[in-house]
Amino acid sequence: MGKLIFSWINIFVGCTIMAAGFVFFINPYNIVPGGVYGASIVLHNLFPSIQVGTFGYMFDIPLMILSVLLLGSKLGGRTIAAALSTPFIMNAISYLSYPTEEALHALDPTQLLGGTMDMTDHLMLTTLIGAAVIGIGQGIVVRQQATTGGSDIVAMILQKYAHIKFSNAILLVDGVVVCFGLVVIGFGVGGTEDVSQPSWHLSFYSLIAIFVTSRVLARVINGEKNDKLIFVISSKSLVDLHNYIIEDLDRTATCIKSSGLYTKEDKEMLFLVVSYKEVAGLKTKIKEADPNAFVVVTDAYDTFGEGWKQLPSKNELQPE
CATH class of the missing domain: 3.30.70.120 (Alpha-Beta Plaits)
Incomplete structure (x- = not known):
């Protein structure tokens, strides 16, 4: 019972860390780190009155159904909790972090926490920090045999049925979302008003964010692998x-x-x-x-046996 409670606590802690990474370091700068929330950031540019977390619900619900059907009821239950709580936490942090409704709709970084978190002039730094924080949060959740929804679910399905490594599947799925962001934000289909540099440059930061997130995710899931x-x-x-x-x-x-x-x-x-x-x-x-x-x-890439890890069971999903 203690292990079960600890596992659920870890799921919600991971969701909170992931949501904070998006709200403080990714969303305000139109960086698109793939997945459901990357696509949600793109759609927020088209419909600013709808928050990123709310768009997350629109994607997550059908994907959760696939998770239950294809990945098993146990994983489905945990994934439902994680996928429903992450957008809620993200919206809650956003509402608390912006002083006005207009600033919230615009995701104006100059007003984020009273301007103390404005990193407009440090896009590379905010990309690296945000991607690392998101990777840590996702990794904590996935270690509990759950997902935060979105590309996590797609990646686990690809892992199970296409035998693609989890982190590589994340990289593949997220690349498609970046292309969507390039069209909407980079080529001006959306309403972004970034004047510091051409908007299509943000796609390069997005690619960096995806790579860093996938590496941090793999590290959190598997450890150092230095045997x-x-x-x-x-x-x-x-x-x-x-x-x-x-x-x-x-x-x-x-x-x-x-x-x-x-x-x-x-x-x-x-x-x-x-x-x-x-x-x-x-x-x-x-x-x-x-x-x-x-x-x-x-x-030694992986070591199983006495004194090391236990061999996985037949139906246990191995994220990497």
């Missing part, structure tokens, strides 16, 4: 190294009997996985045990 796979081949008995691995590193390894192809001599080969922080100490210990040992260190 290292090590092979040690030696003609000596590596008893001291065995003890170091078991006692000092508190890990285990697989000892494989082998022989040299040229010398035909019997050799010992150790196979083990360690964190990147443990590699330096292990190299030193290997040199002490056998300075002539043959050692291979390479990246």
Whole structure:
């Protein structure tokens, strides 16, 4: 029960972080970071009286139905909660952040929190911060086997049925939305009045935002992925190294009997996985045990088993 409650709290925390990223760093500058809310920003340029979060509802409801049908009832329930709460939180923060109705409709950054959050002259900085904050929020939600709706749902469907990595699917779907933003905002179909630079330049910031969001999202979901796979081949008995691995590193390894192809001599080969922080100490210990040992260190993309992650169940969605 405690884990379930903590999971739901994380969902709403992630939604709040994501909504704040949009309201403070993305929406006021017509940056279109793909997905439902990117499309909503574009439509807000056409219909300023309708808030970005409200447009989010218009997209999310049919996509939630697809989520329930294609991704399972458990995920559907969590996704419904996340997808319904995110637009509400976004609209609530927006109403609290702008002093007048006119400023809210215009999403005027000079009046955002009394002008203290105006980053009009720092579009690259606001793009990077906003994209990172959105990626963190999305990642927290997706780690709970939920989505924030929109492109998250489309990406999970593509992952499940087209076998495309989640972050790559996000990148693909969001690229389509950026093209929509380029037509409406960049080529003047919408009502944007950005005088600091040509509006089509915003599409480049949008692409940067999409890339940063997808990388931060993958990092939050999967962690650092810095595990290292090590092979040690030696003609000596590596008893001291065995003890170091078991006692000092508190890990285990697989000892494989082998022989040299040229010398035909019997050799010992150790196979083990360690964190990147443990590699330096292990190299030193290997040199002490056998300075002539043959050692291979390479990246371990994913590690499952005792002391590492559990293998996923058949119906469990893996975001990456």
